[in-house]
Amino acid sequence: MGTSKKTLVSQSSHSQQSWPWWPLLPLYPYGRKRTIFRELIPNKVWCYEQLQGLYYVAVPVRLTVVKVEGGLMIVNPLPPTIELLSSLNQLEKIHGPVLTIVLPTASGLEHKVSLPSLARAFPQASIWVCPGQWSFPVGLPLSWLGIPGKRTKFLLEDGVPHGETCQWLSLGPIDIGLGRFQEVACFHQPSGSLLVTDALIGIESTPPLLFDLDPTPLLFHARDRGDEPLEDSTEARRKGWLRLVLFASYLRPNQLEIPPLSEVITKSFKPGLRSSRAHFGIFPFSWKEGWENSCKELVGDRKALIQIAPVIERLVFPRAQATFVDWLDQISNLPRLRWLISAHFSAPIEFNKNQARRFKDKTYKRSWASNEGNFKFLGGLDKRLLMLGVVPDDPLRVFKD
Numbered sequence: 001m002g003t004s005k006k007t008l009v010s011q012s013s014h015s016q017q018s019w020p021w022w023p024l025l026p027l028y029p030y031g032r033k034r035t036i037f038r039e040l041i042p043n044k045v046w047c048y049e050q051l052q053g054l055y056y057v058a059v060p061v062r063l064t065v066v067k068v069e070g071g072l073m074i075v076n077p078l079p080p081t082i083e084l085l086s087s088l089n090q091l092e093k094i095h096g097p098v099l100t101i102v103l104p105t106a107s108g109l110e111h112k113v114s115l116p117s118l119a120r121a122f123p124q125a126s127i128w129v130c131p132g133q134w135s136f137p138v139g140l141p142l143s144w145l146g147i148p149g150k151r152t153k154f155l156l157e158d159g160v161p162h163g164e165t166c167q168w169l170s171l172g173p174i175d176i177g178l179g180r181f182q183e184v185a186c187f188h189q190p191s192g193s194l195l196v197t198d199a200l201i202g203i204e205s206t207p208p209l210l211f212d213l214d215p216t217p218l219l220f221h222a223r224d225r226g227d228e229p230l231e232d233s234t235e236a237r238r239k240g241w242l243r244l245v246l247f248a249s250y251l252r253p254n255q256l257e258i259p260p261l262s263e264v265i266t267k268s269f270k271p272g273l274r275s276s277r278a279h280f281g282i283f284p285f286s287w288k289e290g291w292e293n294s295c296k297e298l299v300g301d302r303k304a305l306i307q308i309a310p311v312i313e314r315l316v317f318p319r320a321q322a323t324f325v326d327w328l329d330q331i332s333n334l335p336r337l338r339w340l341i342s343a344h345f346s347a348p349i350e351f352n353k354n355q356a357r358r359f360k361d362k363t364y365k366r367s368w369a370s371n372e373g374n375f376k377f378l379g380g381l382d383k384r385l386l387m388l389g390v391v392p393d394d395p396l397r398v399f400k401d
């Protein structure tokens with residue numbers, strides 16, 4: 001494999017994991033951000049991972065650190081807890097200071113919300129952001145969002161950081177109505193790693209290591225009814241993980257039914273489950289027989305299955321397939337491409353030129369923007385947004401001039 005097994009699982013106290021700015025984007029696990037550290041490519045690439053999600057639909061979010069000339073570059077911020085910063089400081093002692101912090105996405109809120117506090121933690125670092133940063137519901141200037149204007153530059157518009165070791169490949173911009181979708185992938189030549197934010201991911205059936213710190217979200221979703229206790233086993237963790245993947249991928253998977261409120265209430269508040277950890281037994285989900293089968297398109301059995309995240313494919317790219325294929329084409333021409341490292345799910349994943357080319361061909365030929373099966377909910381959502389005029393029918397229109 002060529003990757004190191006060096007992993008530091010958090011032993012820190014609650015206070016070292018707290019992050020006071022969590023109400024800006026109130027996602028589970030709120031103010032407590034446990035972090036794990038992993039060395040992905042020996043002496044070249046490392047990452048930190050924290051959980052983030054809604055109602056126990058939590059998936060890991062990743063900050064990646066790469067070795068550059070004279071120090072380190074961070075790609076995709078995470079909330080800088082004391083725990084995370086002290087580990088980063090250890091890396092700095094060995095490999096040099098954090099020179100650069102990059103926010104390579106225009107849209108991914110979960111990546112941008114912690115940029116101001118991470119930037120403050122490294123006052124000497126230069127900041128690079130993807131062009132077209134937007135804030136919802138109103139567009140605010142960068143400085144209003146707490147991003148230091150004086151040391152912030154826009155990727156590609158103002159040049160690129162560490163051009164001697166990194167190649168930058170833009171996906172988009174694509175007009176998505178409320179703002180724009182764009183992310184700039186970074187190819188880190190010394191390690192052969194392609195750093196991507198949300199556009200490409202790889203998922204495997206084993207739950208991420210991060211859940212070893214607290215498997216509650218997995219055990220919560222492994223159940224079939226609200227009156228079942230949360231019981232821990234390898235099988236329960238795997239089952240819960242597959243269901244989380246389905247939720248995160250399709251928002252409302254086709255194999256999921258929402259039972260009537262009366263049924264949910266009858267099974268709630270049972271003895272042993274009257275705690276916030278079990279959401280007081282409130283479990284408004286019911287999975288149809290054979291739900292596992294729909295995971296086959298998402299989850300690789302022995303290794304991660306590389307894919308375009310279904311939410312992104314169906315809501316961001318339905319009318320921009322060609323743009324996506326162009327970007328994949330650039331990727332498949334990268335010399336010495338070896339690994340894919342995304343900001344979510346598995347990393348690093350083997351991804352060489354041939355694999356990238358096969359993936360591009362498959363993407364090009366595949367029927368795109370389906371409304372069937374698991375895509376029914378996302379397809380319906382897209383149709384409604386189109387009808388309301390929230391999303392444009394030609395997402396490249398405003399950028400063509």
Ligand SMILES: [Fe+2]
Nearest residue numbers: 108110197198
């Ligand atoms: Fe993301």
